[in-house]
Amino acid sequence: MRPRLGAATRRQTLGALAGLAVGAAAPLQGETFAGRYALRPQAVAPGLWLVRGAAAPMAFANGGAIANCAILATMAGPVLFDCGPSRGYGAALRALARRLTGRDPALVLVSHLHPDHALGAAAFDPALVAALPETIAQLERDGPAMTDAMFRLLADWMRGTELAIPLRRLTPGLLELGGRRLHLVALAGHSGGDLAVLDEASGTLLAGDLVFHDRAPATPHADLARWRAALDTLAALPHRLLLPGHGPADPAGRAIAQTRDWLDWLSEALAGAAAQGLDMVEAGAQPIPARFAGLAAARYELQRSVAHFYAAIEAARLPRID
Amino acid sequence: MVRLPLPALAALALLGAAAPAAPAPGRPPTVARDPLGSPLWALHAARLFAGAPVVFDPAVRVALPVIAENQHIFPVAVDARALGGVRRIVILADLNPIPVAVDFAPGGAAPWLALRIKLDQRTPVRAAVLAGDGRWHVSGAWVDAAGGGCSAPPVSRARGDWAEHLGELRGAAFATPEGTRLRFTVRHPMDTGLVENVPAYHVETVTVAMAGHDPARLTVWGAVAEDPAFTLLFPGRPGAATLHLRDSNGREFSGRVPGPDRP
Numbered sequence: 191m192r193p194r195l196g197a198a199t200r201r202q203t204l205g206a207l208a209g210l211a212v213g214a215a216a217p218l219q220g221e222t223f224a225g226r227y228a229l230r231p232q233a234v235a236p237g238l239w240l241v242r243g244a245a246a247p248m249a250f251a252n253g254g255a256i257a258n259c260a261i262l263a264t265m266a267g268p269v270l271f272d273c274g275p276s277r278g279y280g281a282a283l284r285a286l287a288r289r290l291t292g293r294d295p296a297l298v299l300v301s302h303l304h305p306d307h308a309l310g311a312a313a314f315d316p317a318l319v320a321a322l323p324e325t326i327a328q329l330e331r332d333g334p335a336m337t338d339a340m341f342r343l344l345a346d347w348m349r350g351t352e353l354a355i356p357l358r359r360l361t362p363g364l365l366e367l368g369g370r371r372l373h374l375v376a377l378a379g380h381s382g383g384d385l386a387v388l389d390e391a392s393g394t395l396l397a398g399d400l401v402f403h404d405r406a407p408a409t410p411h412a413d414l415a416r417w418r419a420a421l422d423t424l425a426a427l428p429h430r431l432l433l434p435g436h437g438p439a440d441p442a443g444r445a446i447a448q449t450r451d452w453l454d455w456l457s458e459a460l461a462g463a464a465a466q467g468l469d470m471v472e473a474g475a476q477p478i479p480a481r482f483a484g485l486a487a488a489r490y491e492l493q494r495s496v497a498h499f500y501a502a503i504e505a506a507r508l509p510r511i512d
Numbered sequence: 513m514v515r516l517p518l519p520a521l522a523a524l525a526l527l528g529a530a531a532p533a534a535p536a537p538g539r540p541p542t543v544a545r546d547p548l549g550s551p552l553w554a555l556h557a558a559r560l561f562a563g564a565p566v567v568f569d570p571a572v573r574v575a576l577p578v579i580a581e582n583q584h585i586f587p588v589a590v591d592a593r594a595l596g597g598v599r600r601i602v603i604l605a606d607l608n609p610i611p612v613a614v615d616f617a618p619g620g621a622a623p624w625l626a627l628r629i630k631l632d633q634r635t636p637v638r639a640a641v642l643a644g645d646g647r648w649h650v651s652g653a654w655v656d657a658a659g660g661g662c663s664a665p666p667v668s669r670a671r672g673d674w675a676e677h678l679g680e681l682r683g684a685a686f687a688t689p690e691g692t693r694l695r696f697t698v699r700h701p702m703d704t705g706l707v708e709n710v711p712a713y714h715v716e717t718v719t720v721a722m723a724g725h726d727p728a729r730l731t732v733w734g735a736v737a738e739d740p741a742f743t744l745l746f747p748g749r750p751g752a753a754t755l756h757l758r759d760s761n762g763r764e765f766s767g768r769v770p771g772p773d774r775p
Binding site for chain 2: 216493
């Protein structure tokens, strides 16, 4: 491997130099990155597997693998719903899907723009990767900065991950592939474009990050009013099982209500903090009700949400004094 | 991920260079060993404290969020009410290109301040409090942050509407069991001077006069977040507050906050 310093991007150059160091007789660093994604599929319905993400904030320790993915077998090859945070994860997911179904993936659906769901697309032919037009537009706008942020946080886990923009634009409605009937629902609120999929055969609703389960919802691109409306739509879709974007599968119909409860509480808590004249640090330090004790990453997501919303709430509330 | 080697090594090198073992003649070794192991502590301490005694003191409470979600708007709240006779509170981020964000002289206000700053990278964030005992009491923590807090253009510059709202003041007073909380925001780009072709332009001084109290004064640098938001705390139930701000172009802004609604 010969690094072309003039033409290469910084990332490619670093990768190339790392390659040289590994190949050299006497490595400069004794440390070699040995991270591997160990994906454990959970069969949740005939021909449908859930691959759980860690119930934790994104961190080097979990390689960014915090989001759920799903694998749906079809006679034309498996359909993947979300593909993880990095090329390495995407490749591991592709290998897992092949092991489970005996075929290479026919289609990769990206539920929304967030990097823990979308950047694994780097492991696939972009022609196989599909998303809603709003998601594609958001990826084009925010993808490069999100990718940089992921490299900063996850370092070698991200090796080789170039932002891959999905080439297939989805339209809502029925998608029939290899004998499997999938109903695509175009929503928004968690982000500017949120894809949900209802698998007709199993009655499973793949909700993406519109629904969190036993894990506090994240709000970096959220519009809480639209999110609530999307939850209404999802609740009205008859389903037997729900796969949330984060957290365990929900056969009992709890997760939609739990997500709504958190969003309602969050809105009230932030407005209440502003009404008391609290600063952002204090707004993020306020008590979290006991009913949310079972939600992972609750304090972390509350403080992130303060960063996302508080300045605007305050600007709308404080009167002019000049 | 906790990786310390580089900063730790740099810190050792710097501490070694300024080693108290063999102080230069006429310069007493007053800078205590930094519990955060910051590579720039010796430099900042020598400049800020000019030989005055320094102690690292958890009685100075620095409240920070667990995550720097936005490196352009990082909230910090400092409570030094456990110390007596506080004269100044300096809030700084060691590894920011503009390390000091504010120098706060509380006057008649409580030694308590909340504000939002920029972070240009992973850095210690600290409060240094000059108390009545003549010593600087210092506390803080490392904060992990993405780069660019000081070197990316502010949102209002990118949007292009900063001049239309320059100096707009909002605020209110709130009665609390601890006293009267005064919260105010001012629209200002707070340009650091580190963005290409945008010279430094920021709020420089803030004076808060509340009836029956000595005025509180803040000296402010470009490391304070765009559209600054400050919270101060005054003992008791004072009346209206008057604000005077001046920026680095000499432009002045003023406002008046009525007393809190509820007694």
